[in-house]
Amino acid sequence: MLPVPDGLDGMRVDAGLAKLLGLSRTAVAELAESGEVLLDGRPAGKSDRLAAGGLLEVTLPDVAPAVEVVAEPVEGLRVLHADDDIVVVDKPIGVAVHPSPGWTGPTVIGGLAAAGLRVSTSGAAERQGVVHRLDAGTTGVMVVATSEHAYTVLKRAFKERTVEKGYHALVQGHPDPTRGTIDAPIDRHPRHDYKFAVVAGGRPSITHYEVIEAFRAASLVDIKLETGRTHQIRVHFSALRHACVGDLTYGADPVLARKLGLSRQWLHARRLGFAHPADGRWVEFTSDYPADLAAAVETLRAEN
Numbered sequence: 001m002l003p004v005p006d007g008l009d010g011m012r013v014d015a016g017l018a019k020l021l022g023l024s025r026t027a028v029a030e031l032a033e034s035g036e037v038l039l040d041g042r043p044a045g046k047s048d049r050l051a052a053g054g055l056l057e058v059t060l061p062d063v064a065p066a067v068e069v070v071a072e073p074v075e076g077l078r079v080l081h082a083d084d085d086i087v088v089v090d091k092p093i094g095v096a097v098h099p100s101p102g103w104t105g106p107t108v109i110g111g112l113a114a115a116g117l118r119v120s121t122s123g124a125a126e127r128q129g130v131v132h133r134l135d136a137g138t139t140g141v142m143v144v145a146t147s148e149h150a151y152t153v154l155k156r157a158f159k160e161r162t163v164e165k166g167y168h169a170l171v172q173g174h175p176d177p178t179r180g181t182i183d184a185p186i187d188r189h190p191r192h193d194y195k196f197a198v199v200a201g202g203r204p205s206i207t208h209y210e211v212i213e214a215f216r217a218a219s220l221v222d223i224k225l226e227t228g229r230t231h232q233i234r235v236h237f238s239a240l241r242h243a244c245v246g247d248l249t250y251g252a253d254p255v256l257a258r259k260l261g262l263s264r265q266w267l268h269a270r271r272l273g274f275a276h277p278a279d280g281r282w283v284e285f286t287s288d289y290p291a292d293l294a295a296a297v298e299t300l301r302a303e304n
Contacts, residue, residue, distance in 0.1 A: 009052035074111030085150035098127035140269025153277035164273035170266035
């Protein structure tokens with residue numbers, strides 16, 4: 001914790017902290033967006049103004065070596081739309097969005113590079129153009145910015161929650177009520193670093209859901225995310241004791257997973273809608289279920 005120097009009085013948070021800490025304004029903006037910048041004990045946005053004498057608290061990420069983006073074709077990665085500002089893809093199973101320490105598998109960014117599609121140069125080197133993410137084990141539709149203007153506009157849209165993110169999940173049992181909202185804060189799991197959990201004092205997290213088809217042992221659920229925390233859907237439904245089928249990390253039944261031939265959680269980014277960064281017109285993109293998820297649903301339908 002440190003006081004705001006007189007020389008930074010009245011400056012924007014991103015500009016002032018960039019000067020104070022020797023970071024880029026983009027890096028500071030990302031810290032603020034993640035809630036890592038507190039001003040007098042309250043989260044500060046990148047455009048908030050600093051006041052001399054105010055108390056700053058900044059949580060800096062662990063410094064990790066840069067991870068190289070390798071241009072490598074990605075089997076099953078489909079481009080749904082591409083123009084001067086965005087590229088929308090249908091991400092297959094087992095593909096990370098961007099390189100990270102310890103990940104040796106394929107990435108969306110590497111696949112786009114192999115296909116000759118350029119992306120925005122905004123953002124950290126290994127995740128340039130990335131404005132949102134899907135877990136490696138989650139399939140479906142996502143957008144990557146290909147222009148600097150689109151990167152700025154889309155990052156703001158995701159932060160301000162004007163993007164419509166629709167998912168389908170197959171969850172164990174039958175949620176009651178069949179339509180509702182899960183409003184429960186999420187943070188790192190207190191005992192397992194690789195997991196997240198509903199934790200008092202965590203980051204606000206809101207999930208809207210509606211059961212669209214019920215089976216004997218599971219329910220197909222349509223989900224709209226109001227926030228976008230890591231593992232949000234998986235954590236929220238696990239907390240309700242209706243874990244995503246196949247999600248062994250968050251308490252799913254391994255017997256049911258084997259029966260349905262699933263080796264990962266049944267969770268799919270079904271649709272994505274947003275104002276196009278070029279002209280503001282509303283655009284929507286959808287993704288069909290991949291073969292493993294579709295087969296699991298058909299097995300349940302046959303049992304019904």
